[in-house]
Structures are given as C-alpha cells and as structure tokens.
Amino acid sequence: MSGLIGPQETVERVLALSRADGCLVRVVERSETNLRWANSTMTTNGEMRSRELTVISLVNGAAGLACGTVQRSAVTADQLEDLVRASEQVARASQPADDAGPLVEPLADHPGSADWTADPASTSVAVFGSVAPALGEAFSRSAAVGQRLFGYAEHAVESVFLGSSTGLRLRHDQPSGQFELNAKTKDFSRSAWAGVTTRDFTDVDVTAVDSDLARRLGWAQRRIDLAAGRYETILPPAAVADLITPLYYFAAGAREADEGRSVFAAPGGGSRIGERLTDVPLTLRSNPAEPGLECAPFVHTASSWPATSVFDNGLPVSAINWIDDGVLRDLPRTRDWAGRTGAAPAPMVDNLIMELPGASAAEPDLVASTERGLLLTCLTYVRVVDEPTMLLTGLTRDGVYLIEGGEVVGAVNNFRFNESPVALLGRIAEVGRTQRCHGRDMSFFFQRAAMPSLRIPDFNMSTVSKAS
Amino acid sequence: MTADTGSVGSVPTIDPEFTGLPLRALAEVALGRAAELGAGHADFRLERRRNADFQLRDGRLDSSSDGLQVGFSVRVVAGGSWGFAAGVDLTADEARRVAERAVAVAQVSAPMNSERVELAHEPVYADATWRSPYEVDPFDLPEAERIALLAEWSQRLLAADGVDHVDAHLEVCKENKFYADLAGTSTTQQRLRLNPVLTAVSVDTARGVFESMRTCAPPRATGWEYLTGNGWDWEAELAQLPEWLAEKAKAPSVDPGSYDLVIDPTNLWLTIHESIGHATELDRALGYEANLAGTSFATFDQLNTLRYGSELMNVTGDRTTPGALATVGYDDEGVQTQSWDIVRDGVLVGYQLDRRVARLAGMGRSNGCAYADSPGHVPIQRMANVSLQPAPDGPSTEELISGVRRGIYIVGDNSFSIDMQRYNFQFTGQRFFAIRDGKLAGQLRDVAYQATTTDFWGSLAAVGGPQTYLLSGSFLCGKGEPGQVAPVGHGCPTALFTGVNILNTAREAGR
Numbered sequence: 001m002s003g004l005i006g007p008q009e010t011v012e013r014v015l016a017l018s019r020a021d022g023c024l025v026r027v028v029e030r031s032e033t034n035l036r037w038a039n040s041t042m043t044t045n046g047e048m049r050s051r052e053l054t055v056i057s058l059v060n061g062a063a064g065l066a067c068g069t070v071q072r073s074a075v076t077a078d079q080l081e082d083l084v085r086a087s088e089q090v091a092r093a094s095q096p097a098d099d100a101g102p103l104v105e106p107l108a109d110h111p112g113s114a115d116w117t118a119d120p121a122s123t124s125v126a127v128f129g130s131v132a133p134a135l136g137e138a139f140s141r142s143a144a145v146g147q148r149l150f151g152y153a154e155h156a157v158e159s160v161f162l163g164s165s166t167g168l169r170l171r172h173d174q175p176s177g178q179f180e181l182n183a184k185t186k187d188f189s190r191s192a193w194a195g196v197t198t199r200d201f202t203d204v205d206v207t208a209v210d211s212d213l214a215r216r217l218g219w220a221q222r223r224i225d226l227a228a229g230r231y232e233t234i235l236p237p238a239a240v241a242d243l244i245t246p247l248y249y250f251a252a253g254a255r256e257a258d259e260g261r262s263v264f265a266a267p268g269g270g271s272r273i274g275e276r277l278t279d280v281p282l283t284l285r286s287n288p289a290e291p292g293l294e295c296a297p298f299v300h301t302a303s304s305w306p307a308t309s310v311f312d313n314g315l316p317v318s319a320i321n322w323i324d325d326g327v328l329r330d331l332p333r334t335r336d337w338a339g340r341t342g343a344a345p346a347p348m349v350d351n352l353i354m355e356l357p358g359a360s361a362a363e364p365d366l367v368a369s370t371e372r373g374l375l376l377t378c379l380t381y382v383r384v385v386d387e388p389t390m391l392l393t394g395l396t397r398d399g400v401y402l403i404e405g406g407e408v409v410g411a412v413n414n415f416r417f418n419e420s421p422v423a424l425l426g427r428i429a430e431v432g433r434t435q436r437c438h439g440r441d442m443s444f445f446f447q448r449a450a451m452p453s454l455r456i457p458d459f460n461m462s463t464v465s466k467a468s
Numbered sequence: 469m470t471a472d473t474g475s476v477g478s479v480p481t482i483d484p485e486f487t488g489l490p491l492r493a494l495a496e497v498a499l500g501r502a503a504e505l506g507a508g509h510a511d512f513r514l515e516r517r518r519n520a521d522f523q524l525r526d527g528r529l530d531s532s533s534d535g536l537q538v539g540f541s542v543r544v545v546a547g548g549s550w551g552f553a554a555g556v557d558l559t560a561d562e563a564r565r566v567a568e569r570a571v572a573v574a575q576v577s578a579p580m581n582s583e584r585v586e587l588a589h590e591p592v593y594a595d596a597t598w599r600s601p602y603e604v605d606p607f608d609l610p611e612a613e614r615i616a617l618l619a620e621w622s623q624r625l626l627a628a629d630g631v632d633h634v635d636a637h638l639e640v641c642k643e644n645k646f647y648a649d650l651a652g653t654s655t656t657q658q659r660l661r662l663n664p665v666l667t668a669v670s671v672d673t674a675r676g677v678f679e680s681m682r683t684c685a686p687p688r689a690t691g692w693e694y695l696t697g698n699g700w701d702w703e704a705e706l707a708q709l710p711e712w713l714a715e716k717a718k719a720p721s722v723d724p725g726s727y728d729l730v731i732d733p734t735n736l737w738l739t740i741h742e743s744i745g746h747a748t749e750l751d752r753a754l755g756y757e758a759n760l761a762g763t764s765f766a767t768f769d770q771l772n773t774l775r776y777g778s779e780l781m782n783v784t785g786d787r788t789t790p791g792a793l794a795t796v797g798y799d800d801e802g803v804q805t806q807s808w809d810i811v812r813d814g815v816l817v818g819y820q821l822d823r824r825v826a827r828l829a830g831m832g833r834s835n836g837c838a839y840a841d842s843p844g845h846v847p848i849q850r851m852a853n854v855s856l857q858p859a860p861d862g863p864s865t866e867e868l869i870s871g872v873r874r875g876i877y878i879v880g881d882n883s884f885s886i887d888m889q890r891y892n893f894q895f896t897g898q899r900f901f902a903i904r905d906g907k908l909a910g911q912l913r914d915v916a917y918q919a920t921t922t923d924f925w926g927s928l929a930a931v932g933g934p935q936t937y938l939l940s941g942s943f944l945c946g947k948g949e950p951g952q953v954a955p956v957g958h959g960c961p962t963a964l965f966t967g968v969n970i971l972n973t974a975r976e977a978g979r
Contacts, residue, residue: 004557035577036949038756042581045573046950048554048844050539071535074556090534093612095619098528125576136580150759152949182759193759260671260678261633267676303521304531380762381885385896385916388677391977393894393916395887397762416885416892416918418976444951462976463918463969467762467889 004051005077007120011163013077014055017084020091021065022058022103023165024313026300027051029120032156035128040139040149047125050074054302056310057087058103064096067310071302097311099304099336103166104314111288111297111316112162112170120159121173127155127201131179134206141210142183147217149210150182155201162300168314172296175199176447178438181206182398183213189223189468190411192216193377193398195238195438197447199292216377216399222410224402226464232373232429233459234366234403237451240354241439242379243392243421244284245446248352251390252322253307254333258341263390263422264331271331278326278425282356286349287319292436293448295350307332307348317347323425351448356431359452366432366453368406374459375401375408378440379417391420394441395465414468415461430455481599482658486516486644489538491656494563495648498542501567503650507544507551507574509587510567511649513800514540514558515843517641518607522615524636527622529615539843542567546574548584554844588826588834590803592652598797600659601790602691606640609692614638617695618664621706625668628710630717632678633669638662639943641955645800653802661793661955663687663943664695668709670717679913681713681898684734684880686940687955689793699791712899712911719911722900724972728875728929729917729965730868735897736856737940737958738881743921744776744783745854745956747890748810749837749947750819750829760949762888765921766816768829774816777925780859783811785820785852787836792853792957793941794839800847803836810854814925822849841952848948853941853957862933865962871930875903876912876970883916894918896973914974924965932961 005013007027014025033047054071068090072083106113131153142149155177162170177198184191192213198204235243247263257264257271264272288297299315301308312335321329330346338345367375377399385391396415401408432453439449495512502510515538522532540563541554551574555566606614618636625634640662648654667682685700694700731739746764751757753764766774776783786807787794798804801823810818821831822838839850869877880898887893900915901908919927941957 032950033573034950035580036759037580038758039583039754041583042549042577043756044550044552044846044848044948045577046552046554046846047569047573048541048552049556050537050554050844051556052535052537054533054535066529069531069533071533071537073537073539074558086534090532090611093610094532095529095612095615098525098530125573128576132576132580139580139582148755150755152759154950180759184758188755188763259633260673260676261669261680265671265676265678267674269673302535303533305523310531380888383883383885385883385894386914386973386977387680389974389977391973393883393885395885395892397888414887416887416894418894418971418973420977423978444946460976460978462971463892463894465887465892466765466920467887467891 004074007161008117010053011161013080014084015163015165017081018057018165020057020088021060024056024310025163026054026302027161029159030156031122032154033123033125033127034152034154036152038150040142055083055087057091059088059091061096065100066091066094067097068094069303099309099311099334101311101336103164103311104168106167110170112172116169116171121157123155123157128153131201131204131206138206138210146186148184148186151180153179160296160300162314164314170298170314174296177201178443178447179204181209181213183217185217190217190220191398191468195440197436197438219401219408220399220411224410224412226412228415228461228463230458230460232370233456234370234373234375235454235456236363236376237435237437237453238378238439239376240451240454241437241449242382242441243424244354244451245352245439245442245449246382246384246392247390247421249446250384252331254331255337256306257331263388273328273330276327277323277422278428280356280428280431281325282323282354282431283321284323284354285319285321286351286353288317288349290351290353293351293450295448299347307334309334309336311336312347315345315347317349320346320349353434353450354452355434356452359431359433361432363453366430366455367403367408370403370406373403375403380441382441385418389420390422391418393418414465416463416465417460418462419460424456427456427458428454429457481597482656483644487656489514490558491646494540494558494560497560498563498567499648499650501564502542502544502571505568505571507546507571509545509650511543511647512540513843514646516644517842520640522638524618524622526633527619527626532611537842541843542570543846544570544574545585546571547578549574549578549581550585551577552846585824586827587823588832590823590834593798593802593804594652594654596655596798598657600689600795602660604692605660606662606692607642621666624706625666625709630670630714631668631710632671635667638664647800647802649802655798655802657797659689659796660691661687661689662694668713670713679713679717681709681716682880683709684898687793687943689791689795715911716899716913719913721914721974722912722970722972724970724975726967727970728872729968730872730875730877730903730962731965732879732962733936733938733940733960734880735878736960736963738884739895740854740856740958740960741942741956742884742886743890743893745851747921748819749849749851750821750825751849753819754825757947761947765889765891770816772815772817775814776811776816776922777814778928779814780928780931781811781814781925782857783854784808784857785810785818785854787852789853789957792939793955794851794853794957799836799838800840801834801838803834803838805836808835820849820852825849839954841954845950845952848952850947850954851945851956855959856961858934858937858961859931862931862961865932865936868930868932868962868964869903869908870906872903873905876915877901877903877908891920893921914972916971916973918969918971924968927965927967928963929966930964932963936962
C-alpha cells in the first residue's frame with residue numbers, strides 16, 4: 001500500500017499542523033510522457049510521475065514578516081509534521097522578507113476554486129496513439145527519398161493544488177504538449193523544421209507536418225551564398241516568439257524598470273510606461289482564458305523572483321495588455337511593488353499574444369508581396385548580449401530562404417543575428433495574422449504563445465554561420 | 469569493491485538518510501520484474517537531491533527555498549528498444565508498476581525503432597561507494613548563517629561609491645544516487661557542489677542606463693569552506709569589484725576589428741565548454757541531438773585527422789578531477805569514471821561517450837559520461853570535465869600580456885551563443901582591458917568576440933603555465949529532450965589568440 005496521501009488531504013493536513021502566523025501549501029502532481037527520435041529511429045522515451053510539495057511558513061518577528069520555504073517530493077503522511085516544523089524553523093531564523101505582505105484572501109468565485117476535490121489529471125504514452133504510427137510511416141517515407149527525420153514529442157499534465165491559512169483552496173490542471181519534426185537530407189546539407197504546441201495531441205497532423213518539410217527541403221535544392229548584412233526579413237511566428245519571450249520573461253519586471261536597471265527604465269527615472277514603442281498599433285497581451293492557450297488563473301509559485309512573489313500566491317490573474325496600440329501600458333508587478341509605487345498589481349501570466357487588429361496576411365501572402373528578402377524558419381541559441389538595450393544574439397536555423405519577385409527561389413546560408421526586440425518593435429514594416437506557435441528556443445520554460453509573422457526591413461544578420 | 473574517496477577517519481561516507489531508504493529492496497523488485505517481462509538489460513536508479521537556493525537584493529532576502537527530491541526510475545532494453553519509467557512512491561508495488569511501464573514504453577517504441585540498442589560492456593562493480601571530498605557540508609549550517617555571509621558581502625559592496633544595487637545568489641546541491649543493474653553492478657554515491665555569485669549594479673538615472681559586474685568565482689564541487697577562503701580570494705575580489713565597475717561605466721567604446729586576445733581562464737572556460745565540450749559529445753556528432761542543440765562539425769569520420777586547433781592545443785576529458793563539477797566515481801550506467809585525451813597537439817583524438825554510443829561507434833568501452841539530472845529523467849550522455857592543459861613551463865598572464873602590441877585582455881564570462889554545428893560563436897565577458905604595447909591601458913566597453921571554432925583554436929598562439937591554471941565550470945549545462953541540466957567542470961590556463969574579430973555591441977544594436 002502506498003505511503004503517499006492525495007494532494008487535497010496533504011494540503012489540509014499541512015494547514016492543520018501549522019503553528020505559524022500564516023501558511024501556504026502548494027502540491028504539484030506532474031505526469032508526463034515523451035518520445036524522441038533521430039536518424040529516423042526512436043532514441044529515448046519515457047513515462048514519468050512526480051510530486052512536489054512546498055510548504056511556506058510565515059512568522060511575524062520583531063523586525064517583520066519572514067518566510068521559510070521547504071520543498072519535498074512524495075512526502076508520506078507521517079513525514080508531514082517534520083516538514084511543517086522545518087519550514088517554521090527556517091522562517092523563525094530568517095530575515096524579514098523584502099516582499100512581505102498579507103496573504104491573499106478568498107473571493108466569492110475565486111478563479112480556480114471549482115473542482116477542488118477531483119483527482120489529479122494524468123497522461124500516458126497512449127496519448128501518442130495516432131502520432132506513433134504516423135511517425136513510423138514518415139520514417140519509411142524519409143528513408144525512401146534519402147532523408148532522415150529527427151524530432152521530439154512531449155505531453156505533460158500538471159495539477160496544482162494551492163491552499164492557504166486564509167482559506168484559499170485553488171486548483172488548476174495545466175496540459176502542455178509539443179511536437180517537433182526536423183527533416184534533413186542524408187548528407188545533412190539541407191534541413192527543415194516545424195513545431196507545434198498542443199494540449200492533447202488530437203490536433204497534431206504528423207503527415208501534414210512531414211509534407212510541409214518535404215516542400216521546404218525542395219526549396220533548398222538551390223543554394224545561394226549571401227554575405228552578412230541587413231536584409232528585409234520575414235520572421236515567422238515561431239521566430240517572433242523566441243525574440244519577444246525573453247523580453248517578457250527576463251526583462252519586463254516593473255521594479256527593475258523603476259529602479260533604472262532594465263531596458264524599460266526611462267531617462268530621468270521611472271519606467272517607460274506610456275511611451276510609444278512602435279508606430280504599428282499592435283497589442284502584446286496575456287489572458288489566462290485565451291482559447292487554446294489557457295493557463296493558471298491565479299498566481300502559484302514556490303519562490304519569489306523578479307515580478308513574482310510568494311506572498312501573491314492565490315492572487316487572481318486577469319487579462320492584461322502589456323502593449324496596446326503600440327504604447328507600453330504596463331509591466332509585471334507584484335502587490336508589494338505596486339503598494340510601494342502606487343501602481344496596480346500586474347501578475348505575470350503564463351501566456352503571451354501579439355496581434356494587430358485586422359491583420360490577416362498569412363505566410364504565403366507575405367512572401368508574395370516581397371520583392372527581395374529572406375524568409376526564416378526559426379532561431380536558436382538566443383541569448384542576451386546587453387541588458388540595458390536587451391540586445392539579443394542568436395542564429396537562424398533549419399531554413400533561411402531567399403525570396404525574389406514574390407517567390408522562394410532557394411535557400412541561403414545561416415546567419416548569426418544581433419537585434420534587440422525593443423528596437424525591432426520600432427522597425428516593423430508589416431504584421432501578419434496571429435497564430436498559435438511554438439517558440440523552439442524558449443520552449444524549455446515558456447510554451448503558450450501566439451504571434452504573427454513580422455516583416456522587418458533591415459534585420460541585422462551580423463555574421464555568416466557555416467552550420468547547416 | 470569500494471572506491472571510496474571521501475571517508476575521513478570515522479566520518480560517515482554517505483548520508484544515512486539516504487542509505488536508510490529501501491534502495492536494494494526496491495531495486496530487487498524492479499529489476500526482477502523487468503527480467504520476468506523479458507528485458508535484456510534493466511537498470512534501477514534511486515536518487516535523493518537536496519537543493520537550497522537563496523537570492524538577496526541589496527542585502528535583503530528576496531527568496532529562499534530548500535527542496536528535497538526523492539524518486540526512482542527503471543530503464544530497460546526490451547525487444548531491442550529503450551523503455552523508461554519513473555515514480556516517486558518508494559514501495560514494492562510502485563517499483564513493480566514502474567518496471568512494467570518501462571517495458572510497456574519499450575513496446576510502444578519498438579515499431580519506430582530501426583536501431584537495435586546494444587550497450588558497451590563494463591565490468592561489474594558490486595556494492596561500490598563513492599563520496600566527493602569536502603570539509604563543511606553547507607546543509608549542516610543554519611540557513612541564517614549562510615544568508616548572513618552573503619548579506620554582509622552585499623552590504624560591503626553597497627557601501628562603495630558607484631554601487632547602487634547588489635544581487636547575491638547562492639545555490640547548493642547535494643546529490644545521492646543508488647544504481648543497480650541486472651549485470652550485478654550496484655553503486656551508492658554522494659556529491660556536493662555550490663555556486664555563489666554576486667553582481668554589483670551602477671545606475672545612471674539621468675541617462676536611463678546601467679552597468680553591472682559579476683564576481684568571477686567559479687562554482688565548485690566542494691563545501692562551505694569555499695566561501696571562507698579555501699579556493700578563492702573573496703576578500704580581494706569584493707574589494708576590487710566597485711572600482712572595476714566604476715571604470716567600466718566610464719570606459720570608452722571599443723573600435724571593432726581584429727585584435728589579439730589574452731583570455732583569462734574565468735572567461736576561456738565557457739569558450740571551451742561551447743566550442744570543444746559540446747562539439748565532442750559523440751551522440752551529438754552522430755546526430756542524436758540534432759533536433760535540439762544540433763550536431764557537430766567534429767564528425768566521427770574525422771577522428772584522428774581533424775585539425776581542431778594549433779599544435780599548442782591539448783584538451784582532456786575526465787570525471788575524476790577533485791573539486792571539478794562533473795567528477796563522480798561511477799556514471800549513471802554503472803561505468804567507472806576515467807580520464808582521456810580529446811585533442812592532442814591540435815588534432816581530434818577522442819570523444820565523450822555513454823555505453824550505447826560507445827558500442828554503436830565501435831569505440832570499445834564507455835568513458836563514463838552518462839548522467840540524469842533527476843530521478844525522473846533518463847540518463848543521457850553529458851559533458852565531462854573538459855579542460856585545456858597548460859604548457860608545463862608556460863608563461864604567466866602578465867608575460868602573455870607583455871608580448872601583445874595591440875589587444876584586449878578578457879576577464880570573467882557573460883553572454884554566450886554558438887550555432888548548431890558548433891562553428892560560429894559569440895562571447896562577451898565581465899571586464900575588457902585594452903592592451904597597448906604590452907601593457908594594460910584601461911577598460912573598454914561594448915566588446916564581444918566572434919569567431920568560427922577551428923579558426924579560433926587555430927589562432928592559439930601561446931598557452932599559459934600551470935601558475936595560470938584555474939578550475940571553473942557551469943552549474944547548469946543544458947541538453948536533451950526533455951531538457952536536463954548537468955554540472956560541468958573546465959580547467960584552463962590563460963591563453964593568447966591572434967587576430968580575433970571584435971564586435972562593438974552598441975553598434976550591433978544600432979546605437
């Protein structure tokens with residue numbers, strides 16, 4: 001018989017054991033499965049279950065409110081008391097927390113309060129039921145035409161249970177899935193890639209993706225060498241996601257901007273909120289209820305980090321426009337920093353959508369209206385070079401195509417780029433239709449994005465890469 | 469057999485909280501069930517990982533956490549295919565279920581598998597133990613004491629002119645692993661590592677710009693003694709950091725072009741990591757990482773012929789160097805760790821291997837590079853400690869600088885990026901000192917160096933002596949799908965490279 005008890009019971013027992021001035025309990029049950037392949041054969045795979053219990057105790061000391069956070073995986077019922085006492089001991093010995101504040105109180109119809117008692121969600125390798133045979137067929141097709149397939153499929157479900165001494169009992173099930181397929185010629189000289197995100201793999205059409213890659217490999221039969229320089233470039237949604245996500249995830253905190261230490265700091269002090277970043281009237285927003293990109297409607301975190309605070313656990317998360325009509329409207333902000341600055345709290349949301357109202361051009365339309373330019377596929381190894389400007393570097397990958405007279409005429413070499421997404425916003429020449437996308441480089445930690453294609457008239461391909 | 473490097477007198481080698489878990493009992497159930505179901509190979513791994521992490525902002529605690537992760541996994545080869553499953557419930561029933569799921573996953577994968585999995589042979593090690601050497605376990609200290617040290621250092625920096633903010637971060641990891649397989653190997657191991665970093669920030673509010681500089685102390689596989697003066701001169705570095713930051717904030721912007729570079733080991737380790745370490749992972753060179761980080765220009769057909777760099781270039785791989793982040797007694801496939809040559813006199817002569825790739829490529833034995841970063845992840849081939857060897861009678865850093873007419877001396881790592889075949893890279897650093905006629909002539913800003921790997925290593929013109937050698941590394945090297953992180957060590961001396969392309973990052977940003 002298992003020594004583990006269910007997540008809901010764990011929450012109740014921990015809160016009952018707590019002797020602290022406040023207590024937060026977060027249980028994350030994770031179930032995941034994956035398949036990986038290379039050279040048109042399976043390599044690794046897996047089906048895993050894990051559980052993480054976080055107890056955060058708050059103790060009011062002489063100098064202020066301190067918190068102690070301990071985390072354990074798979075704690076049995078008889079181990080809970082020791083864990084709670086360990087958390088309290090850490091809190092008693094700690095300095096007051098810099099972001100200390102009262103815990104969130106439950107609201108009527110608090111988002112996430114329904115279905116508290118339901119079992120955690122789970123997945124298994126069966127989720128790949130239709131993908132696996134289709135992959136096998138794709139392997140056979142690729143072998144027959146002298147190509148090789150590489151890729152990865154993953155499905156995970158996290159059930160988060162959050163309880164507090166103020167009475168919160170919140171729960172959220174988060175499915176996440178991705179499917180990536182990379183086709184190469186046998187000599188590795190030509191390569192094409194496509195990736196999709198999915199909630200349940202019922203919408204993943206392996207055959208369609210495989211066909212698209214075969215088409216792109218065909219584009220690459222003619223090879224053209226181009227020198228480094230600035231080129232008119234169409235960035236597809238996946239590439240846009242990999243440029244905008246670092247800006248949101250690493251550099252957008254309101255506190256850092258107000259303190260003068262981010263790209264959104266304004267000369268003379270304060271932040272750049274209210275500044276027009278682009279003449280294009282686009283919106284960059286987040287919405288936990290966005291269809292297809294649904295995410296947690298409340299804050300849940302095991303630790304504080306820029307723009308997120310443990311004291312905000314349970315705080316309802318709402319739709320928010322970070323950029324509206326091309327103007328910077330808000331930045332992620334904890335309740336603590338909001339209180340210190342007189343602004344409203346703006347918790348981070350685990351999705352990001354960029355769109356231009358009325359934009360309808362799909363990739364073929366953008367290609368057809370290009371006299372001469374480049375069409376990218378995706379980016380790789382995107383890293384921050386200079387924090388004050390958010391200058392990013394990275395490489396193009398798996399298909400850089402030359403467009404002439406509205407048609408793709410061949411593939412060119414890869415490049416290293418150096419560009420700041422903030423600067424790019426100010427140079428957008430055209431915005432396409434927004435679609436759900438899979439940012440290949442950032443997918444390790446951010447998986448829910450919808451972006452448009454962007455036409456940039458002078459994208460900085462800084463140096464040539466020999467890689468193929 | 470015991471390969472115990474850590475016991476000192478009567479001090480226990482492995483934490484009893486780990487050895488008291490039902491390691492062998494669960495292994496027996498899991499391996500037995502896998503064998504019943506027809507697995508030709510099965511291994512069981514139970515891990516206990518303790519991670520403490522805290523961050524201070526301007527000397528005040530911003531966040532702290534202390535996490536313990538315990539779980540196990542079963543990996544099988546059934547019908548020629550891999551199968552892997554993991555669980556967290558430490559019971560016989562769960563061990564049996566996980567073994568059954570691993571075999572089931574292998575069966576699902578089999579129709580898509582055209583490459584039969586076979587493993588290189590490894591001797592059997594029954595009841596082997598290993599512990600990394602350290603003096604003071606940070607987890608034996610009260611958290612308040614650990615935080616207090618970094619708070620004091622933060623306040624010291626904040627008190628200096630020109631320092632407006634200080635971020636301090638310390639991560640400590642203790643890793644326990646038990647491994648057993650159907651061949652009869654069983655290993656019980658423990659290792660400890662820590663990563664302390666402080667960053668000083670100077671803000672020019674009027675102009676809306678800021679500058680930062682980070683400490684260069686590398687992460688280490690050692691104990692708390694590292695923060696109290698054993699292995700790094702914290703007092704000296706903290707005393708100088710504000711002055712260096714102030715100088716950088718006022719430094720002139722670099723003129724882009726070709727320069728000779730004297731690269732300090734605090735920066736060069738990362739170039740080694742990206743351009744040699746990853747490029748010589750054989751699974752990558754054979755295409756098995758193609759979908760994520762890519763492949764390698766150092767293809768297998770070029771073993772023993774590829775001119776990687778100048779004849780001064782000698783690079784080794786190992787998982788045995790004391791204090792290095794990848795060091796352990798046995799890898800996560802039960803292979804005893806070793807050391808070997810990767811580049812000798814500038815020519816590629818070796819790779820990093822796991823058991824499957826070693827067998828696939830006909831390389832004989834694995835050199836012990838299999839690692840999983842959690843109980844719920846499958847072991848994959850990870851980077852060893854990859855190190856550039858010093859010249860036995862080589863020059864000092866000052867002597868290397870004195871021989872440069874026009875160049876830049878680069879200290880500390882920062883931004884890094886390399887392409888998917890490990891050719892085109894671009895790096896920045898913490899401090900860039902102009903060299904004019906053999907002397908340092910003040911800092912420069914907006915500097916990045918960019919090159920193609922074999923051109924760069926071909927321009928290696930001088931290698932420092934042992935007195936310049938420093939062991940550095942990364943706490944968080946990323947690889948694999950699902951993504952995993954691994955600790956990796958890199959030792960190197962100061963080295964001179966000629967005619968390297970320097971970019972001005974401000975101009976790249978269009979400023």
